[in-house]
């Protein structure tokens with residue numbers, strides 16, 4: 037239902053319009069001053085604002101200016117007193133949809149409102165279509181088969197309101213996926229807010245998400261709306277959800293079930309409408325098993341789960357992404373003719389990115405910044421990407437044949453050093469280390485055991 041916000045300092049006018057517009061099928065809120073208008077807009081965005089030109093000490097022009105400055109500006113209609121055409125013209129010039137002179141004819145006003153809302157609706161639709169179109173046509177987002185699966189789920193869930201859990205290694209693009217869900221949703225122009233749950237102390241997280249009332253703790257000098265409420269019809273991404281402390285998990289579960297928050301220090305529940313998404317680079321099932329994450333909260337969050345595959349499992353994405361990152365950075369650097377040498381691309385394509393897309397992006401930026409020539413040679417890549425040995429123990433590489441030498445022992449030492457190095461590069465993840473070494477997981481595990489580097493190492 038379209039939301040209309042009526043701003044007038046005269047109570048009788050507010051009441052009259054509230055009845056008139058509600059009967060006409062609109063959802064109506066009212067405000068009697070600029071301050072009340074700002075609060076009402078913060079609580080829920082209007083599609084149309086009707087404001088009197090004179091608001092006691094305030095001016096309807098300030099309401100207009102604020103409304104037009106919003107990322108998705110509502111249409112604004114002003115009421116002007118008889119005989120002030122100059123101000124009306126000025127309002128139109130500053131982006132008002134139209135004005136109407138008081139006292140107005142009801143039918144004329146309703147017609148004007150219908151037209152303004154129609155315009156707002158078309159504009160919103162247009163924006164939604166654009167948002168839909170953009171990510172799909174951008175090569176940046178990853179056109180591999182593995183990612184096509186991800187985008188298909190994104191499309192399916194975008195129009196709904198259900199909670200979605202996005203999981204995947206660090207840097208795979210979980211936030212990119214969350215933003216895509218938002219951009220393809222029904223309210224692409226409403227706010228998208230990402231909250232890093234791992235970075236905030238427990239009390240801070242609670243007041244950020246749920247809000248607080250004045251005096252509820254030192255420093256709380258005014259009431260403050262929480263993000264879940266202030267995001268309006270937008271989307272809130274609870275990032276690093278695996279990091280939130282147990283007591284907060286209980287509160288969050290209740291909040292998600294009831295779709296209401298209790299601001300810190302308040303006894304009153306405040307409903308919210310924002311869509312909630314969550315992201316994690318931990319496997320929450322494991323966290324549940326280890327007793328660190330509540331199973332009921334996991335069930336509540338993973339109604340729909342999107343697994344973003346690591347970059348090394350979708351190598352077709354590497355070259356197009358590298359090219360897209362390069363064209364972006366070359367624009368920033370003002371060096372439009374930067375390009376990859378073919379060997380450089382081949383190396384990039386082969387590398388097992390433990391830091392995923394973020395790492396690829398950093399590598400490309402580094403290469404572009406370091407290179408003196410417009411052709412990015414392999415030299416501009418970090419040694420690990422060039423496939424050079426990284427920090428092998430001297431004994432293993434400098435072994436020479438002589439008295440007491442044993443080839444088997446030297447090879448064993450080399451093997452052990454390479455296994456350790458691979459584990460280090462893979463941040464201890466065995467499957468990835470095996471891949472780095474070009475071994476099957478079984479064979480890798482067998483070799484680890486042989487060197488006493490098995491389970492408990």
Ligand SMILES: Nc1ncnc2c1ncn2[C@@H]1O[C@H](COP(=O)(O)OP(=O)(O)OP(=O)(O)O)[C@@H](O)[C@H]1O
Pocket residue numbers: 176177178204205206207208209210211212213317393394397
């Ligand atoms: N499909 C993609 N298209 C374009 N850029 C991408 C894509 N995926 C990731 N990126 C870029 O890689 C970087 C990391 O992405 P993002 O922040 O979404 O990852 P993440 O999974 O949330 O990482 P973390 O677990 O560290 O929070 C960002 O700079 C992002 O723009």
Ligand SMILES: [Mg+2]
Pocket residue numbers: 210211275315
């Ligand atoms: Mg992230």
